[in-house]
Amino acid sequence: MSKKLNRRDFIKSTTASTAGVATIASGISLTTFAVNDNPVTKEKRWGMLVDINQLSESDIDNMVNACQEENGWGNETHSTGHQKPSWIKKIKVKDRATGKIDSLPMMCQHCEQPPCVDVCPTNASMRREDGVVLVDKHLCIGCRYCMMACPYDARSFVHENLSNQKEHMPRGKGTVESCTLCVHRVDKGGVPACAEAVSGEGVIFGDLYDADSKINQTLKKIQSTQIRADLNLNTGVRYSGI
Amino acid sequence: MNIRYQQIQGRSLGFYALVAGLGVFILAALGSVYYMEHNGHFVTGMNNRIVWGLPHVFALFLIIAASGALNVASIASVFQKKLYKPLSRLSGLVALALLAGGLMVLVLDLGRPDRLIVAMTEYNFKSIFAWNIILYNGFFVIVAVYLWMMFERRMNKFSRKAGIAAFIWRLILTTGTGSIFGLLVARHAYDAMIMAPKFIAMSFSFGLAFFILILMASYKWSERPLGDVVLNRLRNLLGVFVAAVLYFVIVFHIGNIYLAENKNVAMLLFNTNSIYTNLFWYGQILLGSLVPLLLIYHPVFKGNRSVLGLASLLVLIGGIVQMYVLIIGGQAYPLEMFPGKEILEGYGELVIYQASLPEMLLGVGGVAVALIAVVFLIKFLPFLPESLADKVADPHHKA
Numbered sequence: 034m035s036k037k038l039n040r041r042d043f044i045k046s047t048t049a050s051t052a053g054v055a056t057i058a059s060g061i062s063l064t065t066f067a068v069n070d071n072p073v074t075k076e077k078r079w080g081m082l083v084d085i086n087q088l089s090e091s092d093i094d095n096m097v098n099a100c101q102e103e104n105g106w107g108n109e110t111h112s113t114g115h116q117k118p119s120w121i122k123k124i125k126v127k128d129r130a131t132g133k134i135d136s137l138p139m140m141c142q143h144c145e146q147p148p149c150v151d152v153c154p155t156n157a158s159m160r161r162e163d164g165v166v167l168v169d170k171h172l173c174i175g176c177r178y179c180m181m182a183c184p185y186d187a188r189s190f191v192h193e194n195l196s197n198q199k200e201h202m203p204r205g206k207g208t209v210e211s212c213t214l215c216v217h218r219v220d221k222g223g224v225p226a227c228a229e230a231v232s233g234e235g236v237i238f239g240d241l242y243d244a245d246s247k248i249n250q251t252l253k254k255i256q257s258t259q260i261r262a263d264l265n266l267n268t269g270v271r272y273s274g275i
Numbered sequence: 276m277n278i279r280y281q282q283i284q285g286r287s288l289g290f291y292a293l294v295a296g297l298g299v300f301i302l303a304a305l306g307s308v309y310y311m312e313h314n315g316h317f318v319t320g321m322n323n324r325i326v327w328g329l330p331h332v333f334a335l336f337l338i339i340a341a342s343g344a345l346n347v348a349s350i351a352s353v354f355q356k357k358l359y360k361p362l363s364r365l366s367g368l369v370a371l372a373l374l375a376g377g378l379m380v381l382v383l384d385l386g387r388p389d390r391l392i393v394a395m396t397e398y399n400f401k402s403i404f405a406w407n408i409i410l411y412n413g414f415f416v417i418v419a420v421y422l423w424m425m426f427e428r429r430m431n432k433f434s435r436k437a438g439i440a441a442f443i444w445r446l447i448l449t450t451g452t453g454s455i456f457g458l459l460v461a462r463h464a465y466d467a468m469i470m471a472p473k474f475i476a477m478s479f480s481f482g483l484a485f486f487i488l489i490l491m492a493s494y495k496w497s498e499r500p501l502g503d504v505v506l507n508r509l510r511n512l513l514g515v516f517v518a519a520v521l522y523f524v525i526v527f528h529i530g531n532i533y534l535a536e537n538k539n540v541a542m543l544l545f546n547t548n549s550i551y552t553n554l555f556w557y558g559q560i561l562l563g564s565l566v567p568l569l570l571i572y573h574p575v576f577k578g579n580r581s582v583l584g585l586a587s588l589l590v591l592i593g594g595i596v597q598m599y600v601l602i603i604g605g606q607a608y609p610l611e612m613f614p615g616k617e618i619l620e621g622y623g624e625l626v627i628y629q630a631s632l633p634e635m636l637l638g639v640g641g642v643a644v645a646l647i648a649v650v651f652l653i654k655f656l657p658f659l660p661e662s663l664a665d666k667v668a669d670p671h672h673k674a
């Protein structure tokens with residue numbers, strides 16, 4: 034079995050052993066990976082629990098910086114204002130009734146029923162079996178319909194030519210991108226860069242289905258919520274303290 | 276009486292000037308596309324919040340008008356109204372031309388237009404966008420077959436069936452176009468603004484306005500007789516369609532804000548500081564609906580062709596404004612991400628969109644492509660009756 038996976042295989046593969054039968058090959062080998070430590074299966078559902086009571090504003094800034102650093106966005110020179118990509122951002126909200134002010138990090142919520150995937154005409158926008166929602170940069174035609182459909186303003190369109198990209202995170206002018214939950218780390222047994230950037234328990238990353246995982250156990254104990262839970266998208270990113 | 280169809284000569288100076296003029300617009304559009312694709316969309320006014328800009332306004336306007344332009348032919352074939360029969364060929368042609376222009380704009384505004392082939396080969400059948408691609412392609416085929424049956428004497432007997440098929444297809448197509456917006460769960464502004472019947476009424480009105488202008492121009496410039504019977508009928512029809520759009524706008528659009536407590540829509544319509552509010556009231560309602568209705572129905576203007584032309588033009592301008600308010604205005608207001616909370620930082624502001632010159636040129640280029648297609652095809656194929664004088668169009672007519 035080949036241990037050389039192209040990017041599409043890397044994204045879609047279920048286990049290292051099925052990578053070879055991935056249906057369509059892009060033919061472009063962008064990265065070479067060792068065998069996945071963490072196979073992609075539907076037995077898993079990756080998720081994240083953000084406890085905003087434990088996050089200071091500077092923690093959130095660190096998360097944003099870590100994501101930029103890890104995935105190489107934010108150095109665009111021509112894009113201005115809202116044209117700049119933003120995979121994760123800090124949002125500050127004030128409760129209308131109580132006046133309570135909260136800051137929280139917002140990124141792709143990795144919906145189980147992702148509107149962005151439903152609307153994508155070419156299947157570029159897709160959900161891996163383990164719940165991670167990604168854009169296949171080879172299939173994306175840049176129609177931006179997914180951006181219209183996402184309820185969380187989570188996606189960015191690349192408005193200019195890029196240089197100095199990260200090897201593990203190919204991006205391209207004219208295509209859409211968003212938080213990948215750092216699959217390149219997760220598939221090798223790591224955690225997303227933003228989660229790593231926070232010391233303490235502010236962000237817990239893990240397998241929502243695994244009864245032994247910290248995220249699963251914490252969610253059983255504490256009050257948590259999904260943003261716009263009324264839309265029934267069953268997000269992978271959960272919040273507590275809001 | 277048998278109608279005789281004849282190509283236009285298309286050898287006059289005026290003809291070449293028209294072609295050259297349209298050609299300049301098309302070249303400008305292509306140049307703009309090269310510029311935008313080469314640099315990336317940062318040179319446009321679009322951004323991550325206003326993801327669809329002026330090109331989409333023009334593209335969807337043209338696509339909606341396209342299905343409406345077929346109406347004249349449908350009235351003849353589906354509803355068996357003889358008077359419209361001689362106009363059927365042109366009606367089909369205008370429909371195809373407008374669709375081609377609209378699709379060109381839509382495709383050339385993609386982030387990766389070079390991947391069009393992907394869009395044609397990879398279908399996500401859950402995506403209404405993918406369905407629209409199928410609907411558009413199908414429309415081309417069905418209308419082309421319909422035209423062929425009208426042209427080919429042997430096939431004439433099937434033309435009614437083809438006409439009915441085309442009519443049904445176009446209703447689905449317009450509904451599909453409307454659903455691009457209507458099915459976005461997260462976008463409140465669109466829940467209330469999109470309604471299939473409203474979209475269909477809009478298509479009737481925009482399509483007929485295009486048709487009237489093209490009909491009048493081609494008969495005038497080719498110096499063929501065009502009688503009042505036909506024009507008066509079309510004028511009345513336009514009046515009905517414009518009024519229907521206005522009716523739907525009032526019922527759904529304004530009525531809904533009370534029912535749905537739709538904050539964004541309310542802001543859109545009643546915040547006098549906002550450009551979209553002004554565009555809505557002055558552009559869409561006043562200029563695009565009330566003034567044309569006045570021009571169409573006021574007795575002073577009865578039978579005045581320039582006034583009918585002006586009314587049609589205003590309907591089109593009002594239509595573009597309407598699409599602008601819908602598409603741009605609908606995106607300008609933030610998503611309701613945290614109900615019950617006010618967003619202080621990081622998201623939530625009203626986004627200003629300033630269309631860039633290349634975007635405008637691309638949009639106008641789509642109109643030019645539609646028009647040049649009509650101009651060439653009526654030169655090379657017999658689309659236009661030699662005469663639409665009253666006694667030809669309506670043998671029972673008494674002058």
Ligand code: SF4
Pocket residue numbers: 140141142143144147148149150166182183184185186187188211
């Ligand atoms: S948050 Fe937006 S981009 Fe992410 S999965 Fe949900 S709809 Fe898609």
Ligand code: SF4
Pocket residue numbers: 152153154155156157158168172173174175176177178179180208209
């Ligand atoms: S922009 Fe790309 S990922 Fe988004 S809907 Fe279009 S093709 Fe799919």
